[in-house]
Amino acid sequence: MHYHLIGIAGTAMGSLAGLLRESGHQVTGSDEGVYPPMSSMLDALGIEYSHRFDPANLEPEPDVVVVGNAISRGNPELEAVLERRLYYTSAASTVKEEFLRRRRVVAVAGTHGKTTTTSLLAWLLDSAGLSPSFLIGGVAENFGTSFRLTDSELFVIEADEYDTAYFDKGPKMWHYLPHTAVLTNVEFDHADIFKDDEAYRFAFARFVNLIPRNGVLVAGSESETVRELAARSWAPVEWFGLDGRSTWRATGMEFGEELTRFELHKEEEALGTFETPLVGDFNVRNCLAAIAAARAAGAEWDGIREGMRTFRSVRRRMELRGVVGGVTVVDDFAHHPTAVHGTIQAARQRFGTDRRVIAVFEPRSYTAQRREFQEPYRQAFQDADHVVIAGLFHPERYDTTTGMDPDELTAQLRADGLVAWHEPDVDQIVRTLVPQLMPDDVVLIMSNGGFGGIHGKLLDTLTAL
Numbered sequence: 001m002h003y004h005l006i007g008i009a010g011t012a013m014g015s016l017a018g019l020l021r022e023s024g025h026q027v028t029g030s031d032e033g034v035y036p037p038m039s040s041m042l043d044a045l046g047i048e049y050s051h052r053f054d055p056a057n058l059e060p061e062p063d064v065v066v067v068g069n070a071i072s073r074g075n076p077e078l079e080a081v082l083e084r085r086l087y088y089t090s091a092a093s094t095v096k097e098e099f100l101r102r103r104r105v106v107a108v109a110g111t112h113g114k115t116t117t118t119s120l121l122a123w124l125l126d127s128a129g130l131s132p133s134f135l136i137g138g139v140a141e142n143f144g145t146s147f148r149l150t151d152s153e154l155f156v157i158e159a160d161e162y163d164t165a166y167f168d169k170g171p172k173m174w175h176y177l178p179h180t181a182v183l184t185n186v187e188f189d190h191a192d193i194f195k196d197d198e199a200y201r202f203a204f205a206r207f208v209n210l211i212p213r214n215g216v217l218v219a220g221s222e223s224e225t226v227r228e229l230a231a232r233s234w235a236p237v238e239w240f241g242l243d244g245r246s247t248w249r250a251t252g253m254e255f256g257e258e259l260t261r262f263e264l265h266k267e268e269e270a271l272g273t274f275e276t277p278l279v280g281d282f283n284v285r286n287c288l289a290a291i292a293a294a295r296a297a298g299a300e301w302d303g304i305r306e307g308m309r310t311f312r313s314v315r316r317r318m319e320l321r322g323v324v325g326g327v328t329v330v331d332d333f334a335h336h337p338t339a340v341h342g343t344i345q346a347a348r349q350r351f352g353t354d355r356r357v358i359a360v361f362e363p364r365s366y367t368a369q370r371r372e373f374q375e376p377y378r379q380a381f382q383d384a385d386h387v388v389i390a391g392l393f394h395p396e397r398y399d400t401t402t403g404m405d406p407d408e409l410t411a412q413l414r415a416d417g418l419v420a421w422h423e424p425d426v427d428q429i430v431r432t433l434v435p436q437l438m439p440d441d442v443v444l445i446m447s448n449g450g451f452g453g454i455h456g457k458l459l460d461t462l463t464a465l
Contacts, residue, residue: 003094004058005029006077007068008049012160014038015135015147016066016091019099021045022149030057030077041145055080063087066094072166090165092175095135100155100177103133106297107176108289109159109207110184110220112339116278117182117286118158119314120307124294125154127310128303132156138333141312154297161203163193171203179215180296182289183208183230185223189336192366204229211235216296218289221246238296240288242281248292250284255349260284264291271301276308279318280346318346321455324462326439331455335365335448337376344383347444355440359384360429360454362447363404364393374404378412381420384444387413388433391424393449426452434461 003020007013008029018041021027030050034042042049050057053076058065065081065088073079081088106125108118119140125132126142132154136146159173159181186204194200208229211217219230221241230237240248250262260279264271276287287308294304313319316333323329328351334343340361347357359381363369368377369392381387389406392398406422413420423429437443445455 001063002026002028002060003064003066004062005066005068005091006053006075006081007031007071008042008047009034009038010068010070011038011137011146012091013066013068014041016095017042017047018045018145018147019095019135019149021047023098028057028062030054053077058084058086061086064089064094066091067165067167069163069165069172090168090175092164092172093168095157096175096177099133099135099149100157103155104153104179104297105177106132106154106156106180106182106293107159107173107178108157108182108184108293109161109173109178109204110182110226111161111187111189112336112342113184113282113286113289114158114160115314115333116283116317117184117289118156120278120286120290120311121182121293122148122156123311124290124304124307125156125297125299127307128294128299130154130297130299130303132297136314138314138316140314142310159207161200161207162190169193171207173203173207174210176210178207178211180218180293181207181211181215181235182218182293183220183226184286184289185220186225186229187223187336187338189367191370201225201229205232208233216293218292218296220285220289222285238292240292241285246288248288250288253281253284255279257350257352262287264288272305274305274308276311278311278313279350280342281349282342283346318343318350321445322459324459325437325465326441327437327462328442329455329459329462330442330444332444332446333448334446335363335368337373337380340377340446341380341383343446344381344444347442348383351442355442356385356438357383358386358388358433358437358441358443360388360390360433360443360445362390362393362449362451363406364447364449364451368448369393369395369398369404371398371402371404374409377404378409378416381413381418382416384418386436387418387420388429389420389422390426390429390447390451391422426454426457429454430457430461434458434465437462 009031115138122134134156161171215235221239252263410420
């Protein structure tokens, strides 16, 4: 069949294009601003795409048009699809019908930890010889890609709660037919999509309700919301966490710059010492979730143990970008207050409590820029030594009652005893920060976007000194 993807350069859409191409379909697409690495991937796959939206891209007429969730009414190509009454659908529906319906799906959902847990789970299953297909919302370093299609009955997928398409405002994860499901935690997020916490919880409640009775729900025991939702699961529940209520739990955690060690327990059974390059309490929880799901999917212990030891993480998750003059620069995707707090804590555990941690944060996501999250951010930064708050990504969307006030936040942090300042301009952040840096400092850069290329600019400036 001929699939045409409107908005092909998005991470999810580009990965879907790759899956469709690998399954033998003709794939074309269109988008604006198609740059590496997505353009390189599409070129390598031999996928033709246009750099602009145009009705002419629909000639010859495709069998199926996939409309990305960033595409809205008024897009000239979408308008032509509607006027010509072409068959169109969403990316999530295409994934379901093309790749999931005939397979045993292992789906990972939750507010935090989805991408890391999904990537680790895929690697554990692969290390155990089960060769799963997968679709992940980030590049899994062990595979060098965000997607793979194999002959295995297993398909591992990151189950995103964000909306599906302009004509389907429900979460993508409702389409994913979970058999084994992971629910890491649930904490209000995506305020641009969900009107309140109740609506956000409902999204996950329906996801849990999709798991069949012969499936398994792997649930985070330390999230009270998850406990409430899991109580209504038709499938058996296996709990994971660092508390005594968990089926799967870790004790004796030791954090180092290269490896984390912990003792694994299932119920009262001690299963030995496990090692992983991942760091932080939250990542130990991710490991427990992945181990439990891998066992539910049929993985043997030798493969799981080796996969844990050799996992190489995900790009932009505590990713070491460089060390210059003793200054370590780390990139992380953290943007929710809970994730920011956990990432700073992980930096302390990885690099030691005697090194300064300079947290540089871009309030970029809709959640990050909302006023109601300002106090949680104040609490999240307390473990840093030095905090730099960049400008709001779209300040014009907010007024004094709805938007975070970065100047007010930094004043509050200074009152708490931290060195903190606000600077909207990325180049000025680099110019001001570099003279203050000392050997052994850890600069932790957090944003869910490109942040103006600050990582490279900072490293280049340090190198030029």
